[in-house]
Amino acid sequence: MKRNIIYPRQDSLVSPVVENPFVHRLNWTVYDYIKVALMSITIAPIRLILVGICLLSAWPLAAIAVGFRSEADRNKPLEGWRKAINRPLIFIGWVIFSLVGFQNVKVKGRPAYPSEAPIACVAPHSSFFDAIVYFTGKQLASPVSKKENDGVILVGTLMQFTQPVYVKREDPDSRINTIKEISRRAQTKGEWPQVIIFPEGTCTNRSCLITFKPGAFYPGQPVQPVCIRYPNRFDTITWTWEGPGAFTLLWLTLCQFHNYMEIEYLPVYYPTPEDKQDAKVFANHVREKMAECLQCPITDHTYDDCRLMVRAAKLNLPMATGLVEFHKLHKKLGISFAQMHDHLEKFRKITDNKAGSITIKEFASYLRLPVSSTLQEIFDTYDRNNSGTIDFREYIIGLSLVSGPANTEDTIKLAFQLFDSENNGYITEDGLTTILHNAFGMDKHDVHELFEDADKDKDGKISYDEFEQQAADKPDYAKIFVAYQNMVNKNGHQEPAQEENQKAKTE
Numbered sequence: 001m002k003r004n005i006i007y008p009r010q011d012s013l014v015s016p017v018v019e020n021p022f023v024h025r026l027n028w029t030v031y032d033y034i035k036v037a038l039m040s041i042t043i044a045p046i047r048l049i050l051v052g053i054c055l056l057s058a059w060p061l062a063a064i065a066v067g068f069r070s071e072a073d074r075n076k077p078l079e080g081w082r083k084a085i086n087r088p089l090i091f092i093g094w095v096i097f098s099l100v101g102f103q104n105v106k107v108k109g110r111p112a113y114p115s116e117a118p119i120a121c122v123a124p125h126s127s128f129f130d131a132i133v134y135f136t137g138k139q140l141a142s143p144v145s146k147k148e149n150d151g152v153i154l155v156g157t158l159m160q161f162t163q164p165v166y167v168k169r170e171d172p173d174s175r176i177n178t179i180k181e182i183s184r185r186a187q188t189k190g191e192w193p194q195v196i197i198f199p200e201g202t203c204t205n206r207s208c209l210i211t212f213k214p215g216a217f218y219p220g221q222p223v224q225p226v227c228i229r230y231p232n233r234f235d236t237i238t239w240t241w242e243g244p245g246a247f248t249l250l251w252l253t254l255c256q257f258h259n260y261m262e263i264e265y266l267p268v269y270y271p272t273p274e275d276k277q278d279a280k281v282f283a284n285h286v287r288e289k290m291a292e293c294l295q296c297p298i299t300d301h302t303y304d305d306c307r308l309m310v311r312a313a314k315l316n317l318p319m320a321t322g323l324v325e326f327h328k329l330h331k332k333l334g335i336s337f338a339q340m341h342d343h344l345e346k347f348r349k350i351t352d353n354k355a356g357s358i359t360i361k362e363f364a365s366y367l368r369l370p371v372s373s374t375l376q377e378i379f380d381t382y383d384r385n386n387s388g389t390i391d392f393r394e395y396i397i398g399l400s401l402v403s404g405p406a407n408t409e410d411t412i413k414l415a416f417q418l419f420d421s422e423n424n425g426y427i428t429e430d431g432l433t434t435i436l437h438n439a440f441g442m443d444k445h446d447v448h449e450l451f452e453d454a455d456k457d458k459d460g461k462i463s464y465d466e467f468e469q470q471a472a473d474k475p476d477y478a479k480i481f482v483a484y485q486n487m488v489n490k491n492g493h494q495e496p497a498q499e500e501n502q503k504a505k506t507e
Contacts (some may be wrong), residue, residue, distance in 0.1 A: 018299055020320050021204040022306055024235070024243035026252075032234050039255035047099050047254050054099070058092045059154055061085050062161040077192045078163065086139040089161065093135040101259035102132065109265030111137045115190030117224035117268045119182065119216055123290055124206045125198035127237045128246065129253070130228055133263055134162070134196060141196040142185075144178065144215075165195055175215065183219040194224075199283060201303045203239050206230070209294070210301040211327045212287050214279035222270050225290045229262040241306050242319045266293060300328035304337055308344060312356070312392075315348040321356035324393040333400040343399065347392050357389035367476060368450040370441050378480065399475055416467050426461040 065078065065085040077083075097105070112120070120141065122133055134141045145164040150156050165181050168174045185192040199212035206229075216223070230237045236252035237259065244252075253259055269289060275282035291298050301323065308322030322344065329335050335343075350366040351358045360379050364371045382390045382398035390398070419427045419435055429451045436442040436450075454462050454470040462470075471477050 018208040018297060018301075020242075020323055021208050021210055021299065021301055022202075022241040022309060022323070023320065024205045024238040024240040026236070026244060027234070029234075035257075036252060036255045040251070044251065044254040047101075050099050051096050054092050054096045055154060055158075058089055059157055061088055061092075062158045066157065066160045077188070078161075083139070085161070089158075090135050090140060093140075097132055097135070100129075100253060101256050102129070102261055103258060104260070105132060105136075106260075106262045107136055107265070108262065109267075111265050112194070112224040112268050113190055114192060114194040117222045118186035118190075118192070118195060119219070119221055120194050120196045120224045120226050121212075121216060121286055121290075122196055122198050122226040122228060123200055123209055123212075123287075124204055124228065124294070124296075125200045126203050126206045126228070126230070127239050127249070129230075129237055129259075129261070130198065132261060133226060133228065136263060137194065139193050142193045144195065144197055163193060178215065179218045182216070183221070186219060186221040196226075199287075202241075202306055204301075205238050205240050205243075206296070208297045208299045208301075209287050209291050210299055212283035213303075214283050217271075217275070217279040217282040217286070220271055220276040220279075220282070222268050223286055224268045225266040225286055225293075227264040227266065227290055227293050229264070229294070231260050231262065232256075241309055264293065266290070300325040300331075302327045304340075307337075308340060311341060311344055315345065317344075317348055317351075318354070318356040321347075321392045324396060329393075329396060329400075333397070335396065335400065340396065343396055344392065347395055355389070357387075357391045358395065359389055363390070363476075367474065367480065368442075368446050368453070369436075369480070370443075370446065372441060375480075378476075412468055412471050413464075415471075416464055419467075424461075426463050427467065428461055432462070 062085070065082045120133075122130065134143065140162045142162050143159075143164045145159060145166060147166045147168045149159055149164075150166070152159075165178055165185075167178055171177070182195055185195065195216075197216040199216050200210050201213045202210075204210055234256070236249055236256060239246055239249055266289060269286055271282050272285075275285060287298055302325075304326040305323050308324065308326065309319040310322070312322040313319045324340070326337065326340060329340075330337075347358070351362050358366075360371055360376060363379050363382075364375055367375075369375055379390070380386075382394050384394050384397065416427070417423075419432060421431055421435070429448065432451055433442075433444055433447040436447050437444075442450075451462065452458075454466055456466050456469065
C-alpha cells in the first residue's frame with residue numbers, strides 16, 4: 001500500500017483549484033452543426049460584409065479627428081469638434097456588435113467618470129469581443145496598446161482616435177513610462193478618457209481569475225472594477241492558448257442568432273495606504289472584489305505559464321505540462337523563469353509519456369537505476385498527489401524541496417567517500433559496480449552506462465569534480481546518495497541489497 005508522505009510547506013503548494021484556465025473546447029450538438037452550416041451559407045457572409053462596410057465608414061471620421069495635429073497636440077486630450085466625433089464612432093461600434101450578434105448587451109451598474117476613476121480594470125479577459133467594454137461610456141475609453149499597432153492599416157487610425165497609452169517593447173523604460181503616462185492623465189481630473197486595462201495580461205476560459213499584473217496599480221489611483229460574463233449555451237467567444245483559433249471563433253460567432261454578454265460595473269475601489277505602498281497588494285484586493293462578484297476562484301497562474309505551455313508544445317509535450325502556477329513557485333521556491341525553462345527541457349528527456357508525466361520506470365531509466373523499494377520511496381516523495389506518476393509541477397517542487405536540500409556539499413563529499421572505498425581520490429568502474437549492484441541490484445551494463453555518463457574526460461575514473469558535476473546535472477541523485485548512506489549506517493558493513501535478500505528468505 002502506498003504511503004502518504006508529508007512534504008515541507010505542503011499546504012502552501014497545493015495544486016490550483018482550476019488546473020488549466022488556458023484551454024477551451026467547443027461542445028457541439030447536432031443542432032449546432034445544422035445551425036452553423038445553414039448560417040455559413042446565408043446570414044454570416046452578409047454580416048461579415050456589413051461589418052466591413054461599417055469599419056470603412058468609421059475610418060474617415062477617425063482620420064479627420066486625429067489628422068493635422070502637431071506633436072504637442074497629440075499629447076493633449078481631444079477637444080471641441082474632434083471630441084464630438086466620439087458619438088458617431090460609438091454608434092457605429094454598436095452597429096458592428098449588433099451585426100455580429102450582440103444585439104442585447106446587459107450593462108449593470110454605472111461606468112465611472114474619468115474624474116472618479118481614471119482607470120477601469122476589466123476581467124476576466126477571455127476574448128477579442130471584450131473590446132465591447134470600450135463603447136459603454138459617453139466617450140471611447142483608451143486602451144493600453146503596443147506602439148506597433150499604430151501603423152496597422154485601418155485599425156491603426158481607429159486606435160489613434162482612442163488616444164491609447166502606448167507600450168514600446170524595444171524601450172527598456174517602457175513600463176515606467178507607461179505608469180508615468182497613466183499618472184499624468186489621472187492628475188488632469190477627467191480631461192482624458194478613462195484608461196481600460198485587462199490586468200490578467202492574457203486570455204483565459206473564465207473559470208477563474210488568474211494573477212493580476214501590477215502595472216495598472218502602480219499609479220495608486222482609484223480603480224473601477226468591471227466584470228464580464230458571456231452566458232451563452234454554445235461558447236464561441238472564448239479564445240485561449242489551447243483551443244479554436246481567432247478566425248474560427250469569429251465565424252462561429254457570426255453563425256449564432258444571438259450572443260449574450262453581461263458587463264457589470266462595480267463601485268470604484270479607492271486604494272488604502274497599504275495599497276499605495278504595494279501595487280501587488282492593491283491588485284490582489286481588487287481581484288478579490290471581482291472574484292466575489294463573479295463567484296469564481298482565484299489562482300496564481302500568469303502569462304509566464306502560457307510561455308511555458310508554448311515551450312512544452314515545442315518539446316512535443318502536452319501544452320498543459322507547462323502549467324505550474326509559475327508566480328506561486330517563483331515566490332515560494334525562488335525559481336526563475338530561465339530555471340523553469342531548463343527544468344522543462346530536462347523533464348522532456350526523462351519522459352516519453354504522451355500524458356506529460358514521469359512513470360517509475362522512466363524515472364529509473366533516467367537515473368540508470370533499477371526499480372527498487374528505495375527508488376520507489378524517493379519517487380513517492382515527488383508524487384505529491386499519489387497518482388503513480390510525476391507531473392512537471394511535482395517535479396519542480398520535488399527538485400526544490402526534496403532533492404535540493406539533500407544536494408549539499410557535505411552530502412556529495414560523504415557519498416564520494418563511500419563510493420571511493422579504497423581512498424584513491426577517484427571512483428573506479430569496478431568499485432562502483434560492486435556497490436551499486438549490492439545496494440540497488442544494478443547489473444554491469446547499467447553501471448557501465450552510468451559510469452560513462454559521469455566520466456566526462458573518459459580517463460576510466462570519476463574524479464571528485466566529475467562526481468560533483470554529475471550531482472549538479474542530475475540533482476535527483478542527491479536523495480539516492482542520502483538513501484544509500486542511511487542504508488549503510490543502518491545495516492553496518494553488510495550491503496543493503498544482501499540484507500533485503502536475507503530478510504526475504506527468512507520470511
